[in-house]
Amino acid sequence: MNTWTYIARRTLYVIPVILGVCFLIFVLFNVFSPDPAMIMLGKHATAKQMAELRAELGLDKPFFIQYLDIVKASFTFDFGRSWSTKQEIFQMIKQGAIPSLTVTLPGFLLSTLISIAISLLVAFYRGKMIDKAVVFFCVAGMSISSLAYILFGQWFFAYKLGWFEISGYEEGFPYFIPYIILPVIIWVILSIGPDVRFFRTIILDEVYQDYVRTARSKGLGENHIMFKHVLKNAMVSIITYVIIQLPFLILGALLLESFFSIPGLGAMTLNAINSSDFPVIRAMTVLSAVAYIIFSILTDVLYTVVDPRVRLH
Amino acid sequence: MAEKLLEVRDLVVKFKTDRGLVTAVNNVSFDVFRGKTLGIVGESGSGKSVTALSIMRLIPNPPGQIAGGTISFKGKNLLDIPLDNMRSIRGNKIAMIFQEPMTSLNPVFTVGNQIEEVFKLHQSELSKADRKNKAIEMLKLVGIPSPEKRINEYPHQLSGGMRQRVMIAMSLACQPDILIADEPTTALDVTIQAQILELMKKLQDELGMGIIMITHDLGVVAETCDDVAVMYCGNIVETADVKTLFGHPQHPYTKGLIESIPSFDSTTGIKKERLPTIEGMVPSLFDLPKGCNFQDRCKSASDKCRGGNGEPILAEIASGHQVSCFHPMNY
Ligand SMILES: Nc1ncnc2c1ncn2[C@@H]1O[C@H](COP(=O)(O)OP(=O)(O)O)[C@@H](O)[C@H]1O
Ligand SMILES: [Mg+2]
Numbered sequence: 154m155n156t157w158t159y160i161a162r163r164t165l166y167v168i169p170v171i172l173g174v175c176f177l178i179f180v181l182f183n184v185f186s187p188d189p190a191m192i193m194l195g196k197h198a199t200a201k202q203m204a205e206l207r208a209e210l211g212l213d214k215p216f217f218i219q220y221l222d223i224v225k226a227s228f229t230f231d232f233g234r235s236w237s238t239k240q241e242i243f244q245m246i247k248q249g250a251i252p253s254l255t256v257t258l259p260g261f262l263l264s265t266l267i268s269i270a271i272s273l274l275v276a277f278y279r280g281k282m283i284d285k286a287v288v289f290f291c292v293a294g295m296s297i298s299s300l301a302y303i304l305f306g307q308w309f310f311a312y313k314l315g316w317f318e319i320s321g322y323e324e325g326f327p328y329f330i331p332y333i334i335l336p337v338i339i340w341v342i343l344s345i346g347p348d349v350r351f352f353r354t355i356i357l358d359e360v361y362q363d364y365v366r367t368a369r370s371k372g373l374g375e376n377h378i379m380f381k382h383v384l385k386n387a388m389v390s391i392i393t394y395v396i397i398q399l400p401f402l403i404l405g406a407l408l409l410e411s412f413f414s415i416p417g418l419g420a421m422t423l424n425a426i427n428s429s430d431f432p433v434i435r436a437m438t439v440l441s442a443v444a445y446i447i448f449s450i451l452t453d454v455l456y457t458v459v460d461p462r463v464r465l466h
Numbered sequence: 467m468a469e470k471l472l473e474v475r476d477l478v479v480k481f482k483t484d485r486g487l488v489t490a491v492n493n494v495s496f497d498v499f500r501g502k503t504l505g506i507v508g509e510s511g512s513g514k515s516v517t518a519l520s521i522m523r524l525i526p527n528p529p530g531q532i533a534g535g536t537i538s539f540k541g542k543n544l545l546d547i548p549l550d551n552m553r554s555i556r557g558n559k560i561a562m563i564f565q566e567p568m569t570s571l572n573p574v575f576t577v578g579n580q581i582e583e584v585f586k587l588h589q590s591e592l593s594k595a596d597r598k599n600k601a602i603e604m605l606k607l608v609g610i611p612s613p614e615k616r617i618n619e620y621p622h623q624l625s626g627g628m629r630q631r632v633m634i635a636m637s638l639a640c641q642p643d644i645l646i647a648d649e650p651t652t653a654l655d656v657t658i659q660a661q662i663l664e665l666m667k668k669l670q671d672e673l674g675m676g677i678i679m680i681t682h683d684l685g686v687v688a689e690t691c692d693d694v695a696v697m698y699c700g701n702i703v704e705t706a707d708v709k710t711l712f713g714h715p716q717h718p719y720t721k722g723l724i725e726s727i728p729s730f731d732s733t734t735g736i737k738k739e740r741l742p743t744i745e746g747m748v749p750s751l752f753d754l755p756k757g758c759n760f761q762d763r764c765k766s767a768s769d770k771c772r773g774g775n776g777e778p779i780l781a782e783i784a785s786g787h788q789v790s791c792f793h794p795m796n797y
Contacts, residue, residue, distance in 0.1 A: 280528070362569065363564065363566050363569040363570045364569065364570060364571060364572040364573070366524065366564070366570070367564065367570045367571065367572070367633075368572070369522075369524055369556070370522055370524060370556055370557060370561070370562045370564075370637075371556065371557035371561075371583065371584050371587065371636070372553045372554060372555070372556035372557040372558055372584075372587050372588060373553075373557075373583070373587060374553060382572050382575075385574045385575070386572070386573065386574055389574075459574065460573070460574055461573070461574060461576075461620040461622070462573060462620070462622045
């Protein structure tokens with residue numbers, strides 16, 4: 154099938170998925186959660202105050218209309234205003250996206266490339282000392298809380314040694330660079346453990362396949378076999394793993410952004426959760442669902458590029 | 467006498483496993499001549515593949531290790547040369563095809579790419595266009611229809627038989643002196659099997675390489691081989707030319723294998739039921755019996771075979787006919 158036809162068809166699937174996501178959001182936020190009016194005004198508010206606020210927030214409308222509002226917001230990306238800052242949510246997302254991406258994109262690219270390189274190396278030396286050492290450090294690194302890395306990095310490298318900014322952000326290139334270095338390094342350190350472990354397993358799986366024996370019997374050297382034959386086969390699995398992370402890049406890094414005071418979407422989401430700012434949470438949930446679908450379509454298309462056995466249908 | 471290409475002497479291959487050291491190939495010796503086919507036959511686990519991989523120096527190490535012997539290719543001991551030199555022999559002077567046509571080709575590269583790779587490696591003077599033309603020529607040689615089109619296809623677009631043809635094309639690309647075929651037809655249907663064997667025979671006549679035909683099927687040996695070595699538990703227990711081996715088998719194991727060849731119903735061409743004439747199972751390499759390895763399955767085993775006389779030794783009982791048995795069946 155033609156790739157564009159496939160993309161068009163898969164994109165149409167976005168509609169029912171968003172309807173479903175909206176329904177879930179609606180049920181979770183409007184039926185099962187405590188009355189937002191009560192949360193916002195506190196226990197001592199009068200019934201009249203509460204009723205006024207509910208009317209203002211549109212919570213007095215029938216359930217079905219409220220659901221339609223959410224659906225409409227999702228398709229128009231007009232999510233209304235934040236309950237706490239009163240800003241337009243669409244504007245907030247637009248403003249937050251860039252700072253988020255300045256941290257997450259370099260972090261993601263660096264960690265993925267470094268991890269693939271390390272994995273190829275340890276797969277090459279499988280079973281030897283270096284392989285065992287890398288696996289040990291991956292597991293050890295993964296068992297330390299991410300907070301520990303953040304706090305230690307800020308205290309030691311930023312505060313004690315003064316190498317980096319402890320926190321904060323400045324808009325615009327290249328002003329943001331000093332602020333993102335430490336968070337990016339921490340992102341890379343946090344990702345390398347799980348990434349290397351996953352990629353190493355994938356690559357080792359390939360190393361024992363029959364086609365590798367065939368390649369050796371042709372007289373090919375180990376480097377050539379690793380970088381041509383093994384890597385391209387491993388790419389099939391690696392691509393899925395990597396692309397599925399992409400939506401989360403847009404959504405920002407929750408902890409890193411709040412600890413480093415980076416005004417991105419991650420910090421915004423965390424604030425919204427803390428202040429029960431439902432419209433913002435709702436907007437971010439819808440956004441992540443849409444991003445997820447888009448990137449899974451992208452994964453499928455990329456599959457056909459890497460793996461000739463895969464056909465779109 | 468044809469030129470002697472390969473001389474294997476006293477080859478010993480061991481594997482370190484969780485349950486201890488096993489000797490997968492034990493003191494194996496044989497010769498391969500230009501234009502001739504040597505069959506290595508034996509049940510699964512008898513050390514045939516390990517023998518073949520040793521010649522290519524492709525025994526995975528660890529856990530495997532070539533613990534002794536020599537493998538002389540045109541007078542040069544392959545076990546002594548640097549790995550780089552070995553690489554320029556692999557796929558060039560000595561080539562190998564495998565039992566698993568479905569998985570032996572790389573699924574993400576085209577057939578053409580994988581054949582051209584051999585030329586790129588061993589005949590680097592060829593231009594890109596030449597490589598492509600030669601790859602097409604090879605596909606034509608192994609009887610693949612419309613090779614110009616097939617060259618751009620991926621392995622999954624081909625049947626098992628076609629894939630094995632591609633493997634043969636790839637292995638013969640540089641006109642090697644020796645082709646090692648490790649059960650090349652075991653995974654294929656009977657009719658395809660016959661076609662592939664016929665093709666190999668035809669190509670041997672044209673290119674003159676020596677072939678090591680590894681199989682567990684004496685039927686295949688009868689059709690394709692000039693000489694045969696029968697392996698059991700890592701040892702060669704009998705070796706002779708095909709006619710002698712089938713006419714006067716000396717080892718009870720060889721006799722059992724011959725009797726269990728499925729006969730064809732010549733009118734229908736259907737394989738008849740195989741008669742299981744060798745009872746019992748191959749003993750585990752981890753606990754081989756004292757004396758002869760075959761004693762538990764042998765009808766004529768005596769105390770001598772079970773006792774402290776040690777293992778029987780491969781000895782010549784007629785010119786070119788060797789057997790390791792305390793009670794050979796005699797002429
Ligand atoms: N990779 C390996 N690791 C451990 N033992 C092995 C390995 N490959 C082969 N062996 C041992 O060598 C024996 C012979 O194997 P093989 O040569 O593959 O038999 P076959 O005659 O069926 O080709 C096996 O039974 C096993 O004990
Ligand atoms: Mg085998």
